Amino acid sequence: MKTKEIVFAALFAAFIGVLGLIPPIPLGFIPVPITLQTLGVMLAGCFLGKRTAAISLILFIVIVALGVPLLSGGRGGLSVFVGPSVGYILSWPVAAFCIGYTTEKVWGSLRTWKIVVINIVFGVILVSLIGAPVMALITHTSIWAGLSGAVVFLPGDCIKAIIAAVVAVQVKSISPIEEKVHGS
Numbered sequence: 001m002k003t004k005e006i007v008f009a010a011l012f013a014a015f016i017g018v019l020g021l022i023p024p025i026p027l028g029f030i031p032v033p034i035t036l037q038t039l040g041v042m043l044a045g046c047f048l049g050k051r052t053a054a055i056s057l058i059l060f061i062v063i064v065a066l067g068v069p070l071l072s073g074g075r076g077g078l079s080v081f082v083g084p085s086v087g088y089i090l091s092w093p094v095a096a097f098c099i100g101y102t103t104e105k106v107w108g109s110l111r112t113w114k115i116v117v118i119n120i121v122f123g124v125i126l127v128s129l130i131g132a133p134v135m136a137l138i139t140h141t142s143i144w145a146g147l148s149g150a151v152v153f154l155p156g157d158c159i160k161a162i163i164a165a166v167v168a169v170q171v172k173s174i175s176p177i178e179e180k181v182h183g184s
C-alpha cells in the first residue's frame, strides 16, 4: 500500500468522522437516523477510487468498533454492530468500492450526471438494499416494512449524491483517480 493511499484513506475516515459531528436527525418511526455521513461515503468513492475508498471506510468502521465515537450523535463501540443501523454501516465500504470502481471506469469521459447516477445506484440504492433488510431483521419486522420505511431516506440521500458528484468533478484534478488513470 502506498503512503499516499494510506494518507488519503485516513483523511477521508477522519472527514467522515467530522461529518458525524453534525447531529443526526432521528425519525420516530424508524430506528435509523438521517445522517450526513453518507455524503462522505459517496465522496470517498467518487474522489478516492475503489481501493482507497474501501480502505478508508473499513478503517472508519474499525475505529468505530474500537470505541471511538465517530458515528453521528457521538456513537461508537461494538454495541453499534448489533444495532438496527449495522447493515447500513457495513454497506458503506461496499458502496464506496462500487462507486470508486465505476467512477474509475467512466473517468476518461467524466460528467457530473454520470457520477450522480453512480452515487444513486450504489450510494443510495445499494446501501438501502443492504441496510433496510438488516434493520428489519434486527427489529423483527418484515423486510418489506424495512424497505418501505427506508424510502424516507431517499430524497435526502439523492441530494447528497448530487452534492458529492458536483464536488468530486470540481476537484477531479487532485483526485488520486486522475493520477491512476492518466499517470500525472
Ligand SMILES: O=C(O)CCCC[C@@H]1SC[C@@H]2NC(=O)N[C@@H]21
Residues within 6 Å of the ligand: 032, 033, 034, 035, 036, 038, 071, 072, 080, 085, 086, 088, 089, 127, 128, 131, 153, 156, 157
Ligand atoms: O449512525 C449510524 O448508526 C448509521 C446510520 C446509517 C444511516 C442510514 S445510511 C443511508 C440512510 N441515509 C441516511 O441519512 N440515513 C440512513
